[in-house]
Amino acid sequence: GIQVEQSPPDLILQEGANSTLRCNFSDSVNNLQWFHQNPWGQLINLFYIPSGTKQNGRLSATTVATERYSLLYISSSQTTDSGVYFCAALNSGGSNYKLTFGKGTLLTVNP
């Protein structure tokens, strides 16, 4: 099945800093999602982005499907951005529409 790798595994920032999280996937995808898992364990949908670029406030994401990677940009980070960011991909073809998750990037934003 498809492999999803995220980097970096850990990231520590000061409030106000910008960051870029990367997600590499091993095969073509028809679904690529970014999630934020908050300290209470909830998985919050950030982006559904199988290709192209999207922006939502201070967050934006870009997926280059032909090169098999996606980037999540966080600008002017806030302490509430802390948590784990997951990338998840759904492989093209077949009848199994499961998401395969990366191991996540643990982001800590210090005041």
Add this chain to the structure above:
Amino acid sequence: DSGVTQTPKHLITATGQRVTLRCSPRSGDLSVYWYQQSLDQGLQFLIQYYNGEERAKGNILERFSAQQFPDLHSELNLSSLELGDSALYFCASSVGQGYYEQYFGPGTRLTVT
């Protein structure tokens, strides 16, 4: 709020017991997915239902079973529980069974003692 609801939020039980986790998908969504998040395995797909029928299975143990009812809510049954079954169990839903965005519920945290 994703619109997906899960009950209970927390569950503490003993080894050997059986529990049932419940999920209600977003209004209008026909597909339900179950995922397990554990410290050692990360987030893993368990099983998918579409409009009442099982469509795909992942790393789901034989001690686990699920179903989707006519009103589209789903239940995940875990039996003969072991310490290693302690995890966060998520339900997700999507409008169809194709390459649609999946929305996740708040999860049920299961602790087996």
